[in-house]
Amino acid sequence: MNKIIYFFFFFLIFSCKSSSPPPLPHEIKRPLSVWELETKNLIDNKLSESTRLIVQKMTAYNIITSSHISYSAIPSEQWKNFEELKKQASSEELILLMDYPNSSVKGYTFLCLLERKELDVYPILKKHYYDTNLVTMQEGCIIYRDRIGNFFVENSIASKRIKENEVDSLKKIALYDKKYQMSYKNEWLSDNFCGNTKSIYI
Numbered sequence: 001m002n003k004i005i006y007f008f009f010f011f012l013i014f015s016c017k018s019s020s021p022p023p024l025p026h027e028i029k030r031p032l033s034v035w036e037l038e039t040k041n042l043i044d045n046k047l048s049e050s051t052r053l054i055v056q057k058m059t060a061y062n063i064i065t066s067s068h069i070s071y072s073a074i075p076s077e078q079w080k081n082f083e084e085l086k087k088q089a090s091s092e093e094l095i096l097l098m099d100y101p102n103s104s105v106k107g108y109t110f111l112c113l114l115e116r117k118e119l120d121v122y123p124i125l126k127k128h129y130y131d132t133n134l135v136t137m138q139e140g141c142i143i144y145r146d147r148i149g150n151f152f153v154e155n156s157i158a159s160k161r162i163k164e165n166e167v168d169s170l171k172k173i174a175l176y177d178k179k180y181q182m183s184y185k186n187e188w189l190s191d192n193f194c195g196n197t198k199s200i201y202i
Contacts, residue, residue, distance in 0.1 A: 036101035043096050050088045055097065055105055057081050064107045064151070065138045073140070082108045091116055098128055103135035103148040110152050114159045122166045125156050129170065130179060 032040060044052055058081045065076040085108060089097070094116070097109040106128070113121055131149040153170065156162045162170075 032101055039099060040101050043100055046096055047093055048088070048090075051085070051090075051093050054081055054085050054088060055100065058085070058105050058108060059102045062102070062104050063136045063138055064104050066140065069138050069140060071141045076138075078104075078108075082111065085109070086112050086115065091119060095124065098124060103131075103133045106131070106148055107135055107137075107151050111155060114155060114161050121156065121161050122163070125152055125162065126170070128152055129173065 044055075047055065058078065061078045061081065063078060065078045067076060067079045068074060069076045089109075089112060091113075094109050094112050098106055098113075100106055100109070110121075110124075110128075113119055113124060129149055129152070131152070132147045134145050135148045135151060136143065136145050137151070157167065
């Protein structure tokens with residue numbers, strides 16, 4: 001029995017250390033297009049200096065993480081950036097950042113918007129529902145990739161910030177609009193779906 005336990009912990013530690021996939025070219029190495037660079041500069045010029053510095057750090061880190069990462073559950077520096085963004089950014093800045101040409105920034109921005117209870121997030125979600133840019137995410141020592149649009153939907157449902165009829169409207173889009181792509185589309189449209197999505201939201 002002890003041998004089994006030791007093997008399990010060895011496997012867990014080894015898998016956590018080796019679970020980080022190599023960065024995809026479009027995530028880190030690909031330069032911004034002319035349109036993306038213009039969008040970035042336009043948004044940067046409308047941000048306060050404190051918010052702009054936080055966004056720069058988020059972009060450099062370029063991953064969405066939970067509050068603690070790795071097998072030893074160390075605090076995530078990127079999550080600290082998220083906490084700072086929540087404190088420093090105005091709602092107007094957050095809405096601007098939803099168009100920022102970096103998926104990690106957009107993901108954390110949306111989490112900030114979910115916590116602004118005075119805001120109606122459904123129009124924002126519907127506008128960015130089709131965003132198929134990939135984002136890398138890390139929860140503990142598990143690393144995976146998904147479309148950032150999926151991340152928006154999953155966390156909207158997990159936070160209960162969209163109404164049941166709004167969820168139904170999104171399902172209709174997923175069902176009938178061929179432009180919409182979702183990694184768990186068939187599961188989500190099933191009557192047996194219980195909301196067991198990969199959510200960072202806490």
